[in-house]
Amino acid sequence: MNDRRRTRYDVKVKPYLKQINNWACDALTNDxxxxxxxxxxxxxxxxxxxxxxxxHAVNSPRELLDQKVEKSLYKRAVGFAYKxxxxxxxxxxxxxxxxxxxxxxxxxxxxPDVGAQQFxxxxxxxxVWQTRPEPNKDKANNQEAIDTWLNATKLTKGSVSSLxxxxxxELTN
Numbered sequence: 001m002n003d004r005r006r007t008r009y010d011v012k013v014k015p016y017l018k019q020i021n022n023w024a025c026d027a028l029t030n031d032x033x034x035x036x037x038x039x040x041x042x043x044x045x046x047x048x049x050x051x052x053x054x055x056h057a058v059n060s061p062r063e064l065l066d067q068k069v070e071k072s073l074y075k076r077a078v079g080f081a082y083k084x085x086x087x088x089x090x091x092x093x094x095x096x097x098x099x100x101x102x103x104x105x106x107x108x109x110x111x112p113d114v115g116a117q118q119f120x121x122x123x124x125x126x127x128v129w130q131t132r133p134e135p136n137k138d139k140a141n142n143q144e145a146i147d148t149w150l151n152a153t154k155l156t157k158g159s160v161s162s163l164x165x166x167x168x169x170e171l172t173n
Contacts, residue, residue, distance in 0.1 A: 009047055009054075012039055017057045025061040033058070077120045079112035 013020070016037060023033050034044035047054050084106045089098050121129040150156065 008039075008043075009051060012037055013044075013047055013051075013054060017053060020054065021057040021061060024058045025065070027062075027065060030058070073116055073120060076110070076113045077116040079110055081107060081109050084108050 020033055020037075023036060028036070030044055030048070031041050034041045037044065048058065049055075085102060086104045086106075087100045088103045090101045091097075092099050118129075
């Protein structure tokens with residue numbers, strides 16, 4: 001006889017690991033899974049930490065879903081080709097029954113999507129592609145940013161300061 005006492009996990013969660021896996025495949029959140037099991041979210045999160053089989057049941061399908069989305073996003077970002085098939089119901093004169101027949105196949109091209117490219121690059125290479133640069137905290141970084149801007153605009157420090165000197169004279173007049 002087993003001396004181990006049955007815990008709430010053994011009663012409320014363990015018998016439903018396959019169902020939990022299916023819920024994770026359906027992209028339910030931890031909160032929704034906990035609700036379906038009739039337990040608090042905090043309890044569910046504790047179980048996730050303490051029971052590797054639950055962690056596996058929840059995280060494995062989510063990793064597969066993430067991979068599918070990444071693959072789809074990548075395809076959308078670079079463009080892809082596909083074949084569009086048209087099936088029509090036609091009468092078969094020999095058997096006098098209707099059959100589905102392939103009537104045409106058209107090769108289609110989906111052009112690369114700039115929005116998907118931008119999303120991909122911002123998330124995969126944020127140091128290069130971030131949309132808003134993080135504010136520089138120290139003076140050395142500020143000077144480096146100014147020098148980079150000057151190089152990009154082909155301006156010199158003198159020409160920039162002369163712009164500001166002229167504008168301050170105009171303001172005082």
